[in-house]
Amino acid sequence: MNRPTAHTTTRETGPPASETYRQTVQRLSSAQKSAARGAPAYSIYVNRRVGRYLAAGAYRLGLTPNMVTAVSAVFTFAGIALLAVGQPSWVLGISVWLLLALGYAFDSADGQVARLRGGGSASGEWLDHVVDSVKISTLHLAVLVTAFTHFSLSSPVWLLVPIGFTVVAAVSFFAMILNDLLKAKHGSGAAPTGHSTVWRALLGAPTDYGLLCFAFVLLGAPWLFFLVYALLFVANLGYLVLALIKWFRDMNALGSVPARSAAEDS
Template sequence: MVTESYLDTVRRLASAQKKAAPGAPAYSILVNRPAGRLIAALAFRLGLTPNMVTAVSATFTFVGILLLAVLPVSWGLGIAVWLLLAIGYACDSADGQVARLRGGGSRAGEWLDHVVDSLKIVTLHLAVLISAYRNFSLNSPAWLLVPVAFTAVATVLFFAMILNDQLKAVHAAKFGVVVAPTRTGSLRRSLLVLPTDYGLLCLIFVALGAPIVFFVIYTLIFIATAGYLALASVKWFRDMASLDSAGVSTAAPRGTFASEHVAGSEGAQ
């Protein structure tokens, strides 16, 4: 039984909160994480498990995506989709925080969280494609390629970030070398990468009452996200190359190869 007050739970969670990734988008740091903390404290006091919170997150998110795909566009729909997606996003932040309050997460919970995230990333942009085809007066059907391309870019970006973490973790476990962040975060950088933030993407659905305005903003965010992915991919590839170099220079047990590829089957477990 939880004996502390709700505010005490919020304060305890804030003190135990893991630090945001260097240069994380501003919405995630300033809005979503604090909102997730409030939800996490409530969920903890209600006795919900992290997986239950993930299920709540998925429910809000996929209801919003379904409404976007099947209903005619309007200001009311836009506000509803934004709220459903935003609440789902806050709950997505809350599940990990609930796990910390309960003493730690699980591999199964992490797997579930990532699978739900990957599904929402794909289906959200496909829902935009369906809605644009059914409701938007675009001057050329070629514009429908924007949500198709956004689906690809968002999927690759999510996978690349997950893969970066996994390869670095495998490298650290194999060679006993902890890979430190290459840069520290700053408010300036957080604002610069704001166009890549899922929270901002949720917010622009408010403009569904003016479909062309929405689609212009959506296209600009796609361009910014694609540009970020292109630039980040160069850096990430160099980071992985530096891990290869570090592995070669690290003394390995006789009969092994320090430069062996680290992305074997063990890296996914």
């Protein structure tokens, strides 16, 4: 999701004339960022690799990172719209999954295109995060719409599941962004990165957006989909509670915040 923002004086607009597609992929692979510790398995082992191939192709076509972000948004929001208005079926579920998965892969590709071109920009990172913030909320609201319209739920109380998932997703995203901002502001740098072990990646699987996307295949059996979706909600809620405790301790370790000015209080 994140696009690099390092300043550079040289920007590439396309590959060297003698560079093949395979060489572009290899060059991108060698410049790949380390995965964040605890990053989920699908994001590391599937989505990043697919995004690499898409990024190499987009780069060779001369697409900018913002163009790739736009492509990601088209696939993602097409899938969300289809989920909200379509009649639940196996065909609908597979279509929603493919659209969301492609959107996620292009979401990974935009930052990789930026690296190939010599670095990203603040506006590009801003656009990427704005698209992500809209995506994570509207996806669960689309589930709410289709559950209310098409599912035979035993009680309206079950509609609280997609509502709660919307809150969990929004809070998780905002808290992670705020973590990085506050750590940078108080001199501790960005969130720690490093080699994500297989064990850490598997532990984070319930929070993996790729797994959530795949769950929509089950729309052909609405009761089974909603059961899996509810279990993912519970897992994400539990993960968020534990993460918030840890993140609060991390923020507390940064020390005191300088006194705010009168203008900031107004």
